[in-house]
Amino acid sequence: MKVLVPVKRVIDYNVKVRVKSDQTGVDLANVKMSMNPFDEISVEEAVRMKEAGTATEIVAVSIGPQQAQETIRTALAMGADRGILIKTDENVEPLGVAKLLAKVVAEESPDMVILGKQAIDDDSNQTGQMLGALLGWPQGTFASEVKAEDGKIHVTREVDGGLQTVALEGPSIVTVDLRLNEPRYASLPNIMKAKKKPIDMKAPEDYGVDIAPRLSVVKVTEPPVREAGEKVEDVPTLVEKLKTAGAI
Amino acid sequence: MAVLVIADHDNAALSDATAKTVTAAKAFGGDVDILVAGEGAGDVAAAAAQIDGVRKVLHADGAAYKKQLAEAMEALILPLMNGYDALFAPATTMGKNVTPRIAAKLDVMQLSDIVGIEGQDTFVRPIYAGNAIMTVTSSDAKKVVTVRGTAFDAAGSGGSAAVETVDAPGGPFKSEFVSEEVVKSDRPELTAAKSVVSGGRALGSEEEFNRLIIPLADKLGAAVGASRAAVDAGYAPNDYQVGQTGKIVAPELYVAVGISGAIQHLAGMKDSKIIVAINKDEEAPIFQVADYGLVADLFNAVPELTDAL
Numbered sequence: 292m293k294v295l296v297p298v299k300r301v302i303d304y305n306v307k308v309r310v311k312s313d314q315t316g317v318d319l320a321n322v323k324m325s326m327n328p329f330d331e332i333s334v335e336e337a338v339r340m341k342e343a344g345t346a347t348e349i350v351a352v353s354i355g356p357q358q359a360q361e362t363i364r365t366a367l368a369m370g371a372d373r374g375i376l377i378k379t380d381e382n383v384e385p386l387g388v389a390k391l392l393a394k395v396v397a398e399e400s401p402d403m404v405i406l407g408k409q410a411i412d413d414d415s416n417q418t419g420q421m422l423g424a425l426l427g428w429p430q431g432t433f434a435s436e437v438k439a440e441d442g443k444i445h446v447t448r449e450v451d452g453g454l455q456t457v458a459l460e461g462p463s464i465v466t467v468d469l470r471l472n473e474p475r476y477a478s479l480p481n482i483m484k485a486k487k488k489p490i491d492m493k494a495p496e497d498y499g500v501d502i503a504p505r506l507s508v509v510k511v512t513e514p515p516v517r518e519a520g521e522k523v524e525d526v527p528t529l530v531e532k533l534k535t536a537g538a539i
Numbered sequence: 540m541a542v543l544v545i546a547d548h549d550n551a552a553l554s555d556a557t558a559k560t561v562t563a564a565k566a567f568g569g570d571v572d573i574l575v576a577g578e579g580a581g582d583v584a585a586a587a588a589q590i591d592g593v594r595k596v597l598h599a600d601g602a603a604y605k606k607q608l609a610e611a612m613e614a615l616i617l618p619l620m621n622g623y624d625a626l627f628a629p630a631t632t633m634g635k636n637v638t639p640r641i642a643a644k645l646d647v648m649q650l651s652d653i654v655g656i657e658g659q660d661t662f663v664r665p666i667y668a669g670n671a672i673m674t675v676t677s678s679d680a681k682k683v684v685t686v687r688g689t690a691f692d693a694a695g696s697g698g699s700a701a702v703e704t705v706d707a708p709g710g711p712f713k714s715e716f717v718s719e720e721v722v723k724s725d726r727p728e729l730t731a732a733k734s735v736v737s738g739g740r741a742l743g744s745e746e747e748f749n750r751l752i753i754p755l756a757d758k759l760g761a762a763v764g765a766s767r768a769a770v771d772a773g774y775a776p777n778d779y780q781v782g783q784t785g786k787i788v789a790p791e792l793y794v795a796v797g798i799s800g801a802i803q804h805l806a807g808m809k810d811s812k813i814i815v816a817i818n819k820d821e822e823a824p825i826f827q828v829a830d831y832g833l834v835a836d837l838f839n840a841v842p843e844l845t846d847a848l
């Protein structure tokens with residue numbers, strides 16, 4: 292089975308995000324960037340499938356600036372076989388990403404696409420589902436377990452009420468949740484090896500897809516700040532305060 | 540102008556999130572209809588008809604809709620969208636699973652997890668785990684929106700909309716429900732509860748989590764939540780997770796026990812009215828958002844608090 296893994300370059304999850312004073316966005320200058328944490332989990336899952344003999348080839352694809360190549364290299368160092376960078380300096384929305392990925396799928400004919408459930412910058416949680424619709428493929432979103440069974444892909448999903456398992460027929464979309472696996476750190480020899488793995492350089496125009504944004508940003512602001520309250524001495528004081536505040 | 544709202548339910552009861560989504564749909568404007576897709580969900584359709592300000596309820600019944608899987612929901616909703624200017628769904632796992640498929644097929648960019656509406660094209664939504672708030676306008680002809688429940692009050696009841704049956708495509712679809720593990724509990728639902736008690740990694744085990752957090756929650760009539768660390772370690776089920784990638788809550792009272800206050804956790808609870816934090820580290824970031832912070836060992840403080848209530 293051939294697996295496609297889209298990986299997004301995002302602000303590192305440990306960075307404290309700062310809103311720009313002109314309210315046009317958040318400050319990304321000199322900020323540490325990393326692979327979206329959910330995408331590390333997708334790559335890990337694909338690599339484990341390869342190690343288990345169910346996956347034969349893993350292709351990592353990223354849509355983003357030149358530096359997104361580093362994100363692809365990280366995937367290659369974890370065990371992906373080759374990469375595709377669709378290079379653009381524009382901000383591509385999930386709909387545009389899904390359309391580009393649909394074209395990559397048409398060229399590469401993977402049996403499964405594993406995406407993150409959400410990118411931690413836009414928090415959209417859309418791209419995988421959109422890709423599923425564009426391809427007419429079934430989806431198993433928010434996966435905490437993925438396995439092949441009776442010729443179908445069984446995906447256990449983290450849903451509001453607990454866990455739900457669905458069976459998907461034919462080529463499928465999986466979007467991963469945090470508990471699916473624990474991503475590995477790439478070893479030094481594997482990082483060296485990854486430097487020799489091929490990355491195809493592409494541009495959105497190569498795919499003939501219109502990626503013009505549909506949303507325009509009016510402003511980006513700081514959330515209302517919450518004032519730190521007070522420290523209380525002990526439990527009786529806490530109970531007293533809560534009573535006065537009408538909370539209990 | 541007309542808006543279709545997808546109802547979130549379990550075939551027996553309508554979730555609170557649906558009535559909140561109706562409020563958002565009303566703020567958007569136009570006639571509001573609710574789609575109840577399910578199997579044997581007549582009671583849910585009847586309940587939806589009672590939500591204030593609803594024009595009509597569309598009721599689709601079929602085995603394929605029992606679990607509202609995305610592929611069947613897409614087949615059902617896409618043709619209905621000919622008659623609507625917007626599709627609204629609660630930002631529950633159901634809504635998040637279904638709506639992007641419709642958006643892609645309509646060739647529109649979805650607005651996820653909105654917390655405000657400022658006119659028919661302008662929406663407000665958090666990004667970067669709520670560390671920034673973005674206002675955007677959409678140039679798409681139809682809007683597809685998921686709604687964050689904590690940002691809208693539930694629409695009242697007292698309506699008596701007509702319930703209309705709609706044809707539900709029967710499939711087969713490429714996805715099939717196999718099984719589920721539903722966490723059963725008599726407690727209030729996490730996202731709808733007036734009070735929430737959440738436990739973190741510091742609890743140390745499932746036994747201690749249950750021994751300390753549950754009685755406190757019982758005393759307060761609270762729902763139980765957890766940090767990701769506590770869920771990952773198996774102290775609490777996955778659907779207890781509060782945060783950027785778990786549930787978003789904004790109760791009257793949120794009690795964080797042995798939780799450090801990582802930004803991903805704060806993203807899910809910092810809009811709570813009163814926040815209490817119990818943590819032995821006085822530098823823990825949770826104290827920066829807490830109204831009342833108690834620097835103490837939770838293993839002493841929690842039983843004492845439970846007894847005092």
Ligand SMILES: Cc1cc2nc3c(=O)[nH]c(=O)nc-3n(C[C@H](O)[C@H](O)[C@H](O)COP(=O)(O)OP(=O)(O)OC[C@H]3O[C@@H](n4cnc5c(N)ncnc54)[C@H](O)[C@@H]3O)c2cc1C
Nearest residue numbers: 739740741766767768782783784785797799804819820837
């Ligand atoms: C992409 C991504 C998404 C994430 N999404 C979420 C999410 O949705 N929700 C979430 O919660 N996290 C999320 N996280 C994880 C988050 O970054 C933190 O790791 C997590 O919230 C930490 O949980 P914790 O506070 O329980 O544990 P810790 O950070 O380990 O904190 C434990 C706290 O307990 C205190 N303590 C220890 N012993 C005692 C004692 N005896 N008495 C009192 N206090 C004590 C310590 O001082 C400490 O502050 C996410 C992370 C990533 C990368």
Ligand SMILES: Nc1ncnc2c1ncn2[C@@H]1O[C@H](COP(=O)(O)O)[C@@H](O)[C@H]1O
Nearest residue numbers: 297298354406407409410415416417418
């Ligand atoms: N620019 C991108 N390049 C590659 N993959 C992406 C990109 N944007 C989104 N994705 C994938 O889609 C997932 C969900 O993103 P989103 O819908 O933006 O929350 C991510 O975890 C990635 O797997």
